[in-house]
Amino acid sequence: MKWNKYTIKTITDAEDIISSTLMDLGIEGVEIEDKIPLSEADKKQMFVDILPDMGPDDNVAYISFYIDSEVDAKETLQNVKHELNELRSYMEVGECTIMESQTEDKDWINNWKQYFKQFSVDDILIKPSWEEVKPEDHDKLMIQIDPGTAFGTGMHETTQLCIRQLKKYITSTTKVFDVGCGSGILSIVSIKLGATYARGIDIDPNAINASIENAKVNQIPEDKFHVEAGNLLEDINLQQEVGCEAYDIVVANILADVLIPLTPVIKKNLKPNGYYITSGIIDKKEEDVVAAVKDNGFEIVEITHQGEWVSVTAKKL
Template identity: 65%
Template structure:
């Protein structure tokens, strides 16, 4: 199926107004493009560490929407133009022009799957549900992961760095805390490595859903794992619920800008002698992360690297 794409050239200040107008007309699937830099709050919410280099923001934004080729497009465009004229009477909406193009229908939900293939991290096999286990995987730990709408297939260097550190420090007595658990991959691997129990936290409800689905398909007993939603760095009530001085290992595969403030509170969760495994650290921020961990009384045990990414492992003495 082909879709007609219509793009309104507007001002960045009017993007929300134009988007709201389209929603009120029953149009869904709206896209916004501009060169407005992300705020610090945006970066924390979206976990963005490496920002794209954008041209200067000139106050111009583009709001796009799609209409089925079989719909009454002309009738809808008449309504859109009328609403734009109405907005123009009380707000600066910029040019307000509409350009048209066509795009092929795509299965956006599932097309990413062609890039996620079975792979191995040492003796651990990570495979999606749509691929079968190979005979060569016999005797290895096989983890089935479907990321869904949550980040975390295990293919990224940062996840692999964490996996290798978990193999070093997890044993049958380990209580594991996975901060920013995503798809739950690190928790599941920790449990498959023999950890007694694990708890995951994430600010994204989609991550919680994906994690529980992956826990089920990997046959992890419900009494050995649970997931909580919220910001464990700032929410003291959540910290109490997670448990204080309870964990042998805390793993955080997030980003440097999150790991730094997490390092200020992680000792609250760790037992004495507990291990703090971090990754998601681009090499240009290694020094800042190491500094934050040391300043909060933790001893650096090991720094490992893969590509441009860094993992720092520390201990609470």
């Protein structure tokens, strides 16, 4: 099926009212593109590896909506233009021009699969379930990850940095706390490397389903892996519930701006002499994270780099 795409060029201050106006006209969903920097509240809600470099905010916004190409959109467009002119009469809305294009109906849920191919992190093979293991990889430790549309595959440098650090410090008695677990890959790798138990937590409830499914695919026993949704940074009850000095390793592959306030919380969950493995740190944020780790009484053990990304490994004194 083909869809007609209509994109309104406006200003950021008018985003909300134009979106609301479109909804009032029966247009059920819109896409908004702008360069507004994320607020601190937004960042706390986004446990991700990368934030795009969008450049400075230029106060320009693009609001797009779609109409089935088989539907006569003339009346809808007339109504949209009328309402935009009404808005223009009492507020600034920028150009408010409407660009038209056409797009194919796509299987957005499964399209990402074409970009995820098996790869190795040293002697660990990470593969999607739909690919066969290559003959030359049969001797590697295999991890199967189907991240869906929202969570990490392990291909990103920050995840690989964490995996390499976990390999150095995991023993047969290690208990791991995976903060911002996403697809569950770091917890699963930990158990496959011999850890006795892993606990994952993520702010996004959808990550929990992804982690559980990936654990099943990798035949992780239920008593070895527990995962739940929650905000460790803000929920004091959760901080207590996950356990005081309960873990030998805490791994956190999240944004530097979240790692910094999270570090004193993590310290409470980590056993004395336990390891704190962090990543998700762009190189320009390295000094900030290192300072926060040291200020909270950790000893820096190792700082590793891959591309422009950094992993800081520290030990609780």
